[in-house]
Amino acid sequence: MASTTISRTTSWLPVTTAFSAPAACSSLIWGAHAPWLAVNDPGYGLSVDPNLTCLPPAATTWWQQNDTSIDYSIGPTIVCPQAYTTATTSVQDSSTFVACCPSNYRLNVVADHGAAVQCQSFIEEGDVVTIVDYRTFTSNNLLASAWVTAVSTATDAVVVEGIQMNGWIFDASTTHSNSASATDTARPESPIDPSAVPTSSTPSQASPTSGISETPLEEKPQAATLSIGAKIGIAVGGTLVFAAIIGFIIFYCLRRRKAERAKKEKENRFIPYAMSGTEQSPQGVVSRPRNVYSQAGFGPTEVGDGAYYHHELETNMKAGAVQSCIYELPSGRVTAGRAWGADPRTPQTPHPAGRFAAKTSSTTTMPLVDALIIGAGPAGLSAALALARQLHTAIVFDSSLFRNARSAHMHTIPTWDHKDPAAFRGATRVEILERYNTISFEDRPIAKIEKTTGGDFTATAADGTSFTGRRVVLATGVTDLPLDIKGYDDCWGRSIYHCLFCHGFEDAGKPSSGILALGDNSAPATAVALARSAMRLTTKVVIYTSNNPTVQSSIAELLGDNDAAITIDDREVTALALGAEGNGITLTFADGSTAPEAFLAHKPATKINGPFAQQLGLELSPAGDIITTPPFGATSVKGVYAAGDCATPMKAVMQALYMGTFSGVGIAHDLQAEGPKL
Secondary structure, three states, rough: OOEEOOOOOOOEOOOOOOOOOHHHHOOOEEEOOOOOEEEOOOEEEHHHHOOOOOHHHHOOOOOOOOOEEEEEEOEEEEEOOOOOOEEEEEEEEEEEEEEEOOOOOEOOOOOOOOOOEEEEEEEOOOOOEEEEEEEEEEEOOOEEEEEEEEEOOOOOOOOEEEOOEEOOOEOOOOOOOOOEEEEOOOOOOOOOOOOOOEEEEOOOOOOOOOOOOOOOOOOOOOOOOOHHHHHHHHHHHHHHHHHHHHHHHHHHHHHHHHHHHHHHHHHHHHOOEEEEEEOEEEEEOOOOOOOOOOOOEEEEEOOOEEEEEEOOOOOOOOOOOEEEEEOOOOOOOEEEEEEEOOOOOOOOOOOOOOOOOOOOOOEEEEOOOOEEEEEOOHHHHHHHHHHHHOOOEEEEEEOOOOOOOOHHHHHHHOOOOOOOHHHHHHHHHHHHHHOOOOEEEOOOEEEEEEOOOOOOOEEEEEOEEEEEEEEEOOOEEEEOOOOOOOOHHEOOOOOOOOOOOOOOOOHHOOEEEEEEEOOOHHHHHHHHHHHHHHOOOOEEEEEEOOHHHHHHHHHHHHHHHHHHOOOOOOOEEEEEEHHHHHHHHHEEEEEOOOOEEEEEOOOEEEEOOOHHHHHOOEEEEOOOOOOOOOOEEEOOOOOOOOOOOHOOOOOHHHHHHHOOOOOOOOHHHHHHHHHOOO
């Protein structure tokens, strides 16, 4: 049975045998909606993989199965799914209504978060909870999926919501017709007893817990006319035929109007630049978005008179809906990008200011744009956004190389704190493309940049395609250089933190953490400052100087009376290894002894990504960063700007956003003072 919460109509599905959900559908805990926990989603497909058969076949093939206004029930003889028990029952029309909740949950009469969430369990402070989550993440530049299990101890009391599963045990002597629509008199308006104690998973018809009285069905004489079901069927069929005719007329009119508009645009539009690409892999400049929720996978798929290529942006697939946007190219092809955080059923309105037109081209040189932005991280994206606000054209080149690729979360970003940096990049990219029509993206790395005799810049991709711009923004980021210690590279970004404002809070309260006073961190003042920050998070801190008595002595001189919980260990560190399940880190010393820590803090040396600073002859700092003039980030070469990690010792997302925005502003002022290119 499926009953809409909007109306009192019930559709009866022909489920004739008992159904038990597979094990994969039960006893799972995840954040179905970010603010709270929810257990098992047997009905909606909001969090469970829809490929899992969490509903009986009749329900999974029903056209409304993913509608969030639908409550699913099973009959004629319900069997509560695995890990579910009967929370309460009631009798109506000689049949038993059964409400199943996860084991040890109770019913909540008035659901706090919608009619679908009606079971509750209470976790007390100190309780140990196992959380299982199905995640898709980026590993070695490939998308991978896996069940992730974490064991956590509750630091506060919390209510866990569970999806209630309803069903019926029909009286064998009672006849119900399988009509398309019937008045719902059998289902109670709300769970009967919120304090009912869960019973066994097989309810008894003889033991109702509600006060609803039994009312036997009365036999009524049958008229020698069409049944109500047949009449409804004829009416529905006629309505569908009429709707189909109207829909075809509307489709034909819209199609013809679109063709005429495309013809007119082709004759009159301004083409800022052309595109190269093949039918199998169209390249990334896009125009007005079509808000279609793509069900396709990778590769081209025929759609109408064209084809589309589904390009997957980096995402971390947590609970929530997917927004998939398909962008149409004038050639009839479209490219799709996916970002997280928006409901795909919610239409997104494009900016009304025309189109940033693009076309395929057999040439390898693109027309001039205002700016070439090398890098699609926070700095490059914010530079593009600033330029878009002044209607300047720009191409953003995405090499898919990001310093925080290993980080599952980023921090200190208002509204994006403790969220996936890949999701942030994907959402920002879609936001730019949907609202602004002067910015495009190229998902390929640039190999060379050179200044032309006319003062412009040419960027050449590895495939030989050249792009020309009046200005350049280098937002390439940096690569961290690992210490020459076995295991350092594996632990970097997981249990070795370069910044204790970016990471470490999640380890607060653990017994001990460590500071590696090696390389750039061997400066005593730096090591002590890191140690004092770590002391805010753990009970004690050990500074490891790794067989360097001079550094050890200098650090000891800086420690004061308030640093009693900070100690120094000068044993030579020979290896590092991640702890069990990737938590914590273990140091191994030259004498074979080991020491576990919650985390290590160390800021390694870095190098700028790409050869562009050398190719353009830019001035660099002693640390290897590009020297710029604040606030707009102009470099030593006129027309070249730098933003983000490649141009500052303070390498953080917020800093990159600030620098990228000001680079875009600086370029806009520069171009506007120079005037249009003749």
